[in-house]
Amino acid sequence: MKIEQYGKSSISVIKQKKSFFNDNDKHIEAQRKISNIYKQQPIRLCCKNCDKPLKKENDFIKDGIEYKVCDICTHLNGAYEDTNEFCNAIYTGDEGKDYAQNYKVSDIEDFNYRLSSIYIPKAEFLYTSLVNDNAAPHKMKYLDVGAGSGYFVGALNKIGLKNISGTEVSRYQVDFGNTMIGSDHLSVHEINDTNNLPKESDVDVVSLIGVLEHLQDPRGAMEYIKKNNRIKYIYISVPLFSLSVFLEMISNDAFHRQLSGGHTHLYTKKSLEYLADEFGFDIISEWWFGADIIDLYRQIFIDMKKSQCSKKIRNLFQDMITPLIDSMQFELDKKYASSEVHVLLKRK
Numbered sequence: 001m002k003i004e005q006y007g008k009s010s011i012s013v014i015k016q017k018k019s020f021f022n023d024n025d026k027h028i029e030a031q032r033k034i035s036n037i038y039k040q041q042p043i044r045l046c047c048k049n050c051d052k053p054l055k056k057e058n059d060f061i062k063d064g065i066e067y068k069v070c071d072i073c074t075h076l077n078g079a080y081e082d083t084n085e086f087c088n089a090i091y092t093g094d095e096g097k098d099y100a101q102n103y104k105v106s107d108i109e110d111f112n113y114r115l116s117s118i119y120i121p122k123a124e125f126l127y128t129s130l131v132n133d134n135a136a137p138h139k140m141k142y143l144d145v146g147a148g149s150g151y152f153v154g155a156l157n158k159i160g161l162k163n164i165s166g167t168e169v170s171r172y173q174v175d176f177g178n179t180m181i182g183s184d185h186l187s188v189h190e191i192n193d194t195n196n197l198p199k200e201s202d203v204d205v206v207s208l209i210g211v212l213e214h215l216q217d218p219r220g221a222m223e224y225i226k227k228n229n230r231i232k233y234i235y236i237s238v239p240l241f242s243l244s245v246f247l248e249m250i251s252n253d254a255f256h257r258q259l260s261g262g263h264t265h266l267y268t269k270k271s272l273e274y275l276a277d278e279f280g281f282d283i284i285s286e287w288w289f290g291a292d293i294i295d296l297y298r299q300i301f302i303d304m305k306k307s308q309c310s311k312k313i314r315n316l317f318q319d320m321i322t323p324l325i326d327s328m329q330f331e332l333d334k335k336y337a338s339s340e341v342h343v344l345l346k347r348k
């Protein structure tokens with residue numbers, strides 16, 4: 001039976017994303033810089049998800065960028081291509097960092113807190129979904145593509161899985177992650193090889209946690225996975241065209257968390273189902289949760305600050321909304337209207 005899970009406590013997210021409240025102007029500046037590069041790229045002609053031609057008309061303009069909803073699969077597309085130049089400009093920022101630097105105690109504490117609060121639940125959901133499908137998670141092999149600093153790989157390790165590996169383009173993040181986890185689970189791959197990785201991988205489960213939306217050719221990655229019959233499951237987390245995006249349409253003062261930077265397109269329930277079906281997979285479990293209400297709260301809070309509301313008023317607002325965040329978000333999650341989803345796909 002298919003698992004459908006909704007909601008997640010927001011408190012750890014709020015604690016770890018304080019910078020979105022405190023450093024709003026800095027985040028907006030970075031957002032504008034990337035938007036300006038994105039706007040200079042050639043026009044995107046085909047939907048990033050279904051590859052069918054996109055209509056000419058735009059549906060909305062946000063931060064100077066035009067967006068259109070695909071008539072075929074409902075995927076939300078930015079009007080420009082994410083070219084090599086664009087990807088190089090935004091994804092290779094770690095290159096100058098010192099690989100062999102000594103990490104601070106606070107780095108280790110922050111790493112473990114993030115791993116435990118955010119990534120263990122993701123790992124646990126995968127584990128439960130596999131068990132629900134009568135699979136034996138301990139006997140399976142896992143590859144995490146776009147592993148970043150190894151939070152998800154570290155979480156799989158923590159819940160007791162053994163045959164795990166992760167791969168990532170940033171040498172800095174790989175070194176940092178391996179040091180933090182205390183293993184050599186992570187390795188580096190060339191950015192152009194990302195799609196090739198699943199081609200020959202001898203694993204049962206490929207995970208793409210917050211990765212598919214950043215790939216230049218997500219369909220290419222899916223095609224290689226499809227061709228490798230050894231891979232039985234794909235575990236995906238993607239950002240969605242949700243309430244947060246509507247909030248971003250009406251405000252330029254608060255940082256756009258959902259549709260900006262490396263997110264030049266967003267999934268919908270329907271576009272994700274389209275993708276799974278096209279590449280020969282069934283969705284066997286779903287976990288819907290999001291940060292839309294935190295975004296709403298943040299946007300109002302920032303607008304209040306800019307409109308010179310007193311600290312007392314802002315505190316009143318904060319005290320009123322904070323206890324409501326999870327229950328309000330839960331209503332969105334239950335209706336598949338949240339900003340994020342985790343799905344486990346199984347080969348048909």
Ligand SMILES: [Zn+2]
Nearest residue numbers: 047050070073
């Ligand atoms: Zn489409």
